[in-house]
Amino acid sequence: MDILDILRAALQQALGPQAIVFALAAIGLNIHFGYTGLLNFGQAGFVAVGAYGLAVSVVTFGAPFWLGITMAIVAPLVLAVILGVPTLRLRADYLAIVTIAAAEVLRFVFGSVEMKDTFGGSNGLNGYAGPFQDANPYSSGIDLGFISFGRNDLWSLTVGWVLVALCCLLVWALMRSPWGRVLRSIREDEDAVRSLGKNVFAYKMQALALGGVIGGLGGMFLALKQASVVPSDYSTLMTFYAFAALLLGGAGRVMGPVIGSVLFWFLIAGLGSFFSQSAGKGGWIPTVIMTDTQASVIRYIMLGLAIMLLMIFRPQGIIGDRREIAIDGR
Amino acid sequence: MDADMTDQTSTETNAVASKTGPAGLVGASTEPGSKKSDPIIVADKITRTFGGLTAVDVDHVEIQRGAITALIGPNGAGKTTFFNLLTGFDQPNTGSWSLEGKSLKGVAPYKVARLGMVRTFQLTKVLAKLTVIENMRLGATGQKGERFWAAPFKFLWGKQEDEVTKKADDLLARFLLDKKREDFAGSLSGGQRKLLEMARALMVDPEVVMLDEPMAGVNPALKQSLLGHVKSLRDEGRTVLFVEHDMDMVRDISDWVIVMAQGKIVAEGTADSVMADQRVIDAYLGAHHDTDLSELDEEVLEAEVEAELEGDIVQEEDSK
Known part of the structure; x- marks a missing residue:
């Protein structure tokens, strides 16, 4: 077993594009759930709409690249308004039901045969990311000895982490303001906020839209990085991974989702590498106990276990404050 | 309507000078739904039904500006529902009501608050995971900083935030909560939460303060200071309407008392005249309400329970 190899795989993933996409999705969820108390179970829908907003406008409608980027921001905004108007006046559970359904509907529509001409069916869309790749200022990749990234990856990672940093900065600036105070108060008790003369519905809508747009940026980044969008990327699994990352890091904290996402992918890749080395030929775990194929999925079981233990012993996440956690299991 | 004034021995000549505030109540009729000299809230034909139950059925009521009005009545009389209706947290089936002549029909609760009518809740609603000072600032x-586009830029709202904080600190000191400033509101005791909620309502600078059972669960010493706060609200020219079961408090600070039973207003008047009213004694207070002996508490309670049971029976018969 090569511990260095495990660490290398884990670090590569923890700093890689997946961590960026889920960090952005989780930053959005943090605004929804961590600060405002909105239960959005359809963040994957916002991410998908961001990605497709870019791809569809460039590939299907032949719009210029910059307009595609604009659409990647506008589309989640529109989705937030459509979902929010009927549901934000209702109790939090209804938003959860509507958002999870909406995200699934979107995924099926994007992948449907009937809409193949617009959304590209299950093969998705590609051929829109040229301007992004052309803008790459790096002439070569980077080799840090321990981990290395190719030229294209280096460019995407630069853009991605800058995007994450900007979003964190925005969230920090907003949440220290009176606006953020109103959001956190809505999380605690809507009626109290109403009784003090604040338009709760408008604030919830702003929060839903902002979190949705940041999730959409995650989709836009994924679309740029992969140079293709495929509907199967945006399943409910994406939402729940984002939630896992958020809870891991700490909801209601600016850096919580980022730390959570990095750690989440570090664990996923690290555990994956550990078990694939340990099981099968040459591994120390006999095949009677674990086969090769089992080794590739056992990490998800371990991760689920880790999140359960986290919820029991440290419900505030890694950097949360126990006195002001958004959820309390007990 | 001035006819039944003869029994009001406390009529003083100098009090007639003003129409506003408690002085303006001198000479007001004690019939349910009587006219006031300077009403700030007027409600007409308000009904609210839950299924077959008529929770509120108020024909006409006026609340005097600048005075402290108490709303009393047995449990289930519809006091809190009436509060909810006035503040927009619930909408009545019929009726109209107004604040300073402006109709509040169909107006959202947050707009009612902005118009100057702010309420507290029977079950306190402090924002548990915010600090006491943040509760107050809210x-x-x-606030300019509550607008989305201005929020990220501190130079736009920083100065106003300082002013807000100063005002909040002054109020906290008045309500003896300044030592709890940085604590999470969730760590406060029940009585302290009542104080915080009242102080927070005052941050809005309301014209009308509506308190739903401000004394429930508050210890005697704190009660005294709360009484003082409520009186000082009146001295500042604000109108206070409160629901309360503590008759000592009602007697002590209210300028006017409105009695509700089974959704209707059954009596009005000064605390003394209302408490002498046989209907009120029967429906709510019980015969021993004036005897200040603790061993009689049980009897009072029993009488209350009995009255309530009778009320239920009457209601059942009505619905048949």
């Missing part, structure tokens, strides 16, 4: 109105 109450301030017209």
Whole structure:
């Protein structure tokens, strides 16, 4: 077993594009759930709409690249308004039901045969990311000895982490303001906020839209990085991974989702590498106990276990404050 | 309507000078739904039904500006429902009501608050995971930093935030909560939460303060200071309407008392005249309400329970 190899795989993933996409999705969820108390179970829908907003406008409608980027921001905004108007006046559970359904509907529509001409069916869309790749200022990749990234990856990672940093900065600036105070108060008790003369519905809508747009940026980044969008990327699994990352890091904290996402992918890749080395030929775990194929999925079981233990012993996440956690299991 | 004034021995000549405030109540009729000299809230034909139950059925009521009005009545009389209706947290089936002549029909609760009518809740609603000072700051109105586009830029709202904080600190000191400033509101005791909620409501600078059972669960010493606060609200020219079961408090501070039973207003008047009213004694107070002996508490309670049971029976018969 090569511990260095495990660490290398884990670090590569923890700093890689997946961590960026889920960090952005989780930053959005943090605004929804961590600060405002909105239960959005359809963040994957916002991410998908961001990605497709870019791809569809460039590939299907032949719009210029910059307009595609604009659409990647506008589309989640529109989705937030459509979902929010009927549901934000209702109790939090209804938003959860509507958002999870909406995200699934979107995924099926994007992948449907009937809409193949617009959304590209299950093969998705590609051929829109040229301007992004052309803008790459790096002439070569980077080799840090321990981990290395190719030229294209280096460019995407630069853009991605800058995007994450900007979003964190925005969230920090907003949440220290009176606006953020109103959001956190809505999380605690809507009626109290109403009784003090604040338009709760408008604030919830702003929060839903902002979190949705940041999730959409995650989709836009994924679309740029992969140079293709495929509907199967945006399943409910994406939402729940984002939630896992958020809870891991700490909801209601600016850096919580980022730390959570990095750690989440570090664990996923690290555990994956550990078990694939340990099981099968040459591994120390006999095949009677674990086969090769089992080794590739056992990490998800371990991760689920880790999140359960986290919820029991440290419900505030890694950097949360126990006195002001958004959820309390007990 | 001045006819039944003869029994009001406390009529003083100098009090007639003003129409506003408690002085303006001198000479007001004690019939349910009587006219006031300077009403700030007027409600007409308000009904609210839950299924087959008529929770509120108020024909006409006026609340005097600048005075402390108590709303009393047995459990289930519809006091809190009436509060909810007035503040927009619930909408009545029929009726109209107004604040300073402006109709509040169909107006959202947050707009009612902005118009100057702010309420507290029977079950306190403090924002548990915010600090006491943040709870207070939330109450301030017209904050520039509460607008999305201005929020990220501290130089736009920093100065106003300082002013808000100063006002909040003054109020906290008045309500003896300044030592709890940085604590999470969730760590406060029940009585302290009542205080915080009242102080927070005052951050709005309300014209009318509506308190739903401000004394429930508050210890005697704190009660005294709360009484003082409520009186000082009146001295500042604000109108206070409160629901309360503590008759000592009602007697002590209210300028006017409105009695509700089974959704209707059954009596009005000064605390003394209302408490002498046989209907009120029967429906709510019980025969021993004036005897200040603790061993009689049980009897009072029994009488209350009995009255309530009778009320239920009457209601059942009505619905048949």
